[in-house]
Amino acid sequence: MTESKTPPPISSGIPGLDEILRGGLPPSNLYMLQGAPGAGKTTAALQFLLAGVAAGETCIYVSLSQTKSELESIAHSHGWTMDGIRVEELSASDSVNGASDQTIFQTAELRLDETRQAIERAIEEHRPNRLVYDSLLEIRLITGDTPRFRRELIGFKAFLAKRNVVALLLDTQNGQSMNGEEVEGIAHGVIRFHKSLEDYGAVRRRIEVSKMRGVPIADGYHDMAIREGQGVVVFPRIVPGAVVEQTQPELIKSGVAMLDDMFGGGQESGTITLVIGQSGTGKSTMASLYATAALERGESVALFLFEERLETFFRRSEGLGMALRPFYESGKLIIRDFNPNEISPGEFAQVVQGIVSTERSRVVVIDSFTGYLNSLPHREKAVRDIQSLLKYLARAGVLTMLIVAQHGLLGQNVGIDVDVSFLGDTVLLLRITEHDGRLRRNITVVKKRHGPHDLDVHELFIRSSGISVVPYNPLPEA
Template identity: 85%
Template sequence: MNSGIEGLDEILRGGLPASNLYIIQGAPGSGKTTAALQFLRAGVAAGERCIYVSLSQTRAELEAIAVSHGWTLDGIRVEELSASDAVNSAADQTIFQTAELRLDETRKAIEDAIKEHKPSRLVYDSLLEIRLITGDTPRFRRELIAFKAFLAKRNVVALLLDTQVRDAQHAGEEVEGVAHGVICLNKSIDEYGPVRRRIEVSKMRGVPVVDGYHDMAIREGEGVVVFPRVVPGTAAETVKPQLIKSGVDALDEMFGGGQESGTTTLVIGQSGTGKSTMASLYATAALQRGESVALFLFEERLETFFRRSEGLGMQLRQFYEDGQLIIRDFNPNEISPGEFGQIVEQAVTGEKVRVVVIDSFTGYINSLPHREKAVRDIQSLLKYLARAGVLTILIVAQHGLLGQDVGIDVDVSFLGDTVLLLRIVEHEGRLRRNITVVKKRHGPHDLDVRELFIESSGVSVIPYNPLPEA
């Protein structure tokens, strides 16, 4: 059954199993109500009857949430019930079990609504109010089991919203054991920057879900959007690697004839050494061969990229306008690793991209709060791209004009099958660019240091000749 949440069905391997009870857990503001509305809207779109049973929110509040996304509640029946009176009455009553009576009334009202309207989908908001009415854990658990049996007889798929995330204090409730599946929504706020949101399918009986946390977001007009982690095994293995050339014969010779598809190249160098130019060179050559290319910019603006390339004779605007060249530029803290991985994956599968450039990897990793996790995420993405036969170029910046510090406090050298080192050396008042292939896992390569020239006429590589002594 379609959950109505983009990306979640992929994690669930197709959707929610029918005729079962599910719990969505999360703190206030984590997106539970929005996700529930998406679930019901998907049912309405499929021609199903849907009910939203609310013990904590009014119809007006639900409509406000829907309107904020440009939605309506058309086709969704809202049943408003109040449990607040039960709490107040139970506190004052000592002889009659008013809480039990109110629980019976609440249950009867919900069951009558289900019997009358015969929904296929139901949202119950929320379990907190039932906890307050029941007052003790055993009764709460029995109530939940009975409600599950009632729904199962009528083939209703229900989402129960729960603000109580399991912890040591509430472990005895074992709510997760009653439900067929449990979906946890998580949000965290760093010292500076936007809210980080994640989703985890912590339980789903009979379904080999993609376990662990996945990045998510709440966006106007879209609601909850989930970005499944990239799994390397989902890409087909390339049958035969191909040599990918740069268009500069001397540079291709350094790589033993060219770079291989299905590999990752780290282009490392300090500012002004020509790192981005190397990436543009391979992108231009691939585009001229008729292949698609994707560039992801984390430091350089789009217009700056075009002007720099045009200054070297590489005309890329038309390829971009034709859609053969895909370019995305990102602002710091704008994107999560999960969303970035999905964008890259969609470019490879949907647009048949053969060359991917990330410029720069330093800018990407510095925009994330947890760098070591980001390196693990990018490693999975690189394995996926390798199995899809894509040449990936990672630009890694060094600090300073002549320094060797790459500015990242974690080791990234293992990410590259090939490492191209660009340096600037100074002699007698002149700066010279050097280029060296310091690593290549697949096939032979040239270990010589050569000189790199970047001029308006183009890029050239020549044997390195030391300047004569003064």
């Protein structure tokens, strides 16, 4: 008895979506792509067909709502060409000549029949492998009632199945027809694009694969964006279990003996360190210190800036004897300078994961974690979302340093209104104290989950000659 093999999935043409679908779309089926106007449906549909063209397939775009020139304009805005895609322009609202003497019901029936026959003729003539139907709204309008609309979809699905056509139907409604009846059950899979506006900043876009028969999809929401030259890009949520966990942690040293001793010999790989302090205490300097030590050992370091400009970072480090610019130019130090309002948690996680997996970075710094969280509309959710990224980095054996600011020059209030202390395996507290007209920087390891650490308060000196840590001695009384 010969075992039947499951045909391989086909690419959706959308980066990230195939990952959510565990390889792509099951072939020879009908799918719905739902979303409000402006959500990116047409752009995604063009990507779907362009992937077919690249695979040598015949592709048709059946348009009841947009002209060929409009589609070409969308493609041109991304630097794409419509070569290889046949556009069939139909008009569901005016497909019957001389219909003015018909009743409303007869006119709708005739228009529906004419539209269906025109689509079927195009499919029979050109034998496409992929087809986009844009959009179901026009068919809804001329059918007028849900039972007829359902029968039309079921009949169209059967017609396509006999000809092994993979069809993508665009729909502006989310699963509910005019009287509320469910129609998603007809499709093999349903993909939804969500678009929302926050009080300030860019539009937030998300994708949800709400249904996909026979595929163990990564369900739930995933961030997405529409990028010039790329089209729709999807950022799947991080899955920490995809990384083999490092069995034996290594000690990562700072290059300052006293500081390493405070951590019991050094910080462990595969851990998260919160560096907390007021402005001017040396938080970013600590990050630069560990980055410099790792780079001088020949390791790769990734630094993600949300507040400090790149040139400011280099000049500050160089002023303390840490020449990081040559490492950046050679590619060993990877720096990404973000505009916080222009990046979603999902995209940020994908950027970090991509750099760490490609460059095998040993130290990752987010400076500042406060700036990253404050740029997001729902910070409490952002903390939850970033946990998956931090677990991924920990299992990859990366030392991750999160710079967390406190309010005020001498204040002790953390600069975010959500609790982040549970994220850290290690907490390094930096403070400024005043004694007899002099400001002194103090440094203390207040938490370390693994192994011993020094609980004593030490004094931190930041000079042009370098960084030093010494036991804290109270100044003598006058």
